[in-house]
Every structure is written in C-alpha cells, then in structure tokens.
Amino acid sequence: DAKTTQPNSMESNEEEPVHLPCNHSTISGTDYIHWYRQLPSQGPEYVIHGLTSNVNNRMASLAIAEDRKSSTLILHRATLRDAAVYYCILSQRAGAGSYQLTFGKGTKLSVIP
Amino acid sequence: DTAVSQTPKYLVTQMGNDKSIKCEQNLGHDTMYWYKQDSKKFLKIMFSYNNKELIINETVPNRFSPKSPDKAHLNLHINSLELGDSAVYFCASSLGTINEQFFGPGTRLTVL
Numbered sequence: 001d002a003k004t005t006q007p008n009s010m011e012s013n014e015e016e017p018v019h020l021p022c023n024h025s026t027i028s029g030t031d032y033i034h035w036y037r038q039l040p041s042q043g044p045e046y047v048i049h050g051l052t053s054n055v056n057n058r059m060a061s062l063a064i065a066e067d068r069k070s071s072t073l074i075l076h077r078a079t080l081r082d083a084a085v086y087y088c089i090l091s092q093r094a095g096a097g098s099y100q101l102t103f104g105k106g107t108k109l110s111v112i113p
Numbered sequence: 114d115t116a117v118s119q120t121p122k123y124l125v126t127q128m129g130n131d132k133s134i135k136c137e138q139n140l141g142h143d144t145m146y147w148y149k150q151d152s153k154k155f156l157k158i159m160f161s162y163n164n165k166e167l168i169i170n171e172t173v174p175n176r177f178s179p180k181s182p183d184k185a186h187l188n189l190h191i192n193s194l195e196l197g198d199s200a201v202y203f204c205a206s207s208l209g210t211i212n213e214q215f216f217g218p219g220t221r222l223t224v225l
Binding site (some may be wrong): 092 | 205
C-alpha cells in the first residue's frame with residue numbers, strides 16, 4: 001500500500017493560516033492525493049483531493065509538489081471548528097467505482113483561541 | 114436529512130453473540146464501504162460494494178459478512194463476536210465517478 005508521512009500534531013492560532021504537510025515519496029502515477037478530517041466522535045469528512053495540479057475549494061487549498069512526492073493542505077483561516085485529525089491519503093482505484101482509501105495516523109490539529 | 118445513517122449508534126454485547134449493523138445512504142450513490150477504527154484510532158477499509166457487487170474484501174475474518182440488498186443499503190453481520198471486534202465501525206458511500214466518500218456517524222461496538 002502506498003504510504004504517507006505526516007507530523008503527529010500541529011498547533012495554530014485562531015484566524016491564522018495553517019499549512020499541513022504530507023510526504024508521499026512512493027506515490028504512483030495513478031494515485032490521487034486526498035485529505036479527510038475527523039472531528040472528535042464523528043466520521044471522517046472529505047476536505048479536498050487532487051492529482052497533479054493545485055486545487056481550491058470552499059474548505060481549503062491543496063498544493064501539490066511538481067514531483068508529486070509531497071503536498072500541503074492549506075486552511076486559510078483556522079477556526080475552532082477546524083480542530084480535528086487531518087488525514088493525507090493516497091487513493092487507488094480498486095475496481096468498478098470503488099476507491100480504496102488507506103488511512104495513516106494523521107495530524108492532530110489544535111486551534112488556539 | 115441524514116446522508117449516511119447507521120444503526121445502532123452503540124452496541125454492547127457478549128462474546129460469542131451474533132450482531133448486525135445497518136447502513137443506509139440517501140445520496141443516490143452506487144458504492145458503499147465498511148471501515149473499522151480500532152482503539153488506536155487507525156481506520157481500515159474492510160469491504161466495498163458497487164451496485165451490490167463486492168469489490169474490496171480486505172483481510173477480514175470470515176465471521177464478518179457484508180450484505181447489500183440494494184444500492185442504498187450495506188449491512189454488516191458479525192458472527193461469534195470476539196473481544197478484538199470492539200471498535201467503531203463506519204459506513205461510507207461514494208458515487209463511482211467521483212472520488213469522494215461520505216461517512217456515516219459510526220457504530221461503537223463493545224464486546225464484553
């Protein structure tokens with residue numbers, strides 16, 4: 001399974017940008033880079049995903065290195081609600097319509113008021 | 114309107130019992146998944162179904178049997194429950210062509 005490496009934990013002040021790094025040096029050409037987050041006592045929530053180009057959506061931005069061996073999730077203004085475990089995942093197509101997400105340990109983000 | 118729902122939310126049972134967890138999605142998705150999150154918080158894929166056909170079947174004991182009666186439902190039946198089965202089980206769904214999974218709230222299973 002393709003693997004990712006993330007810091008165990010990070011802290012951010014409220015209303016400041018947060019950059020969450022992820023290394024995935026063994027990524028293959030067909031792997032998508034996904035980010036999910038899990039708030040306490042909830043199921044994981046999709047944040048963003050990309051293949052080669054940087055991506056933006058209403059929740060965050062994803063910056064992907066040119067060699068695709070690393071990526072950074074950017075939260076533009078951290079709020080208390082953003083405190084969660086953030087997972088960087090490489091997804092592989094598993095067959096008809098199924099994508100296999102292999103979760104790692106993730107980064108626990110704390111937001112300081 | 115809950116997108117992915119699971120019942121029950123909590124399940125406490127004795128070793129050796131058989132139990133089922135139900136999952137329903139009202140998103141019109143064609144693929145559904147079961148994940149297990151253990152006490153160390155690792156999330157692992159167990160199964161996936163696409164249009165009622167089993168696609169992903171990870172190394173899971175035969176005591177676990179998923180059943181998909183239709184595209185909107187994926188149930189998980191567990192026979193002869195063991196202490197190590199205690200975990201939070203998450204159901205998820207996705208639309209085959211879109212690379213985004215929606216997760217349910219989880220079912221916390223405790224085996225005594």
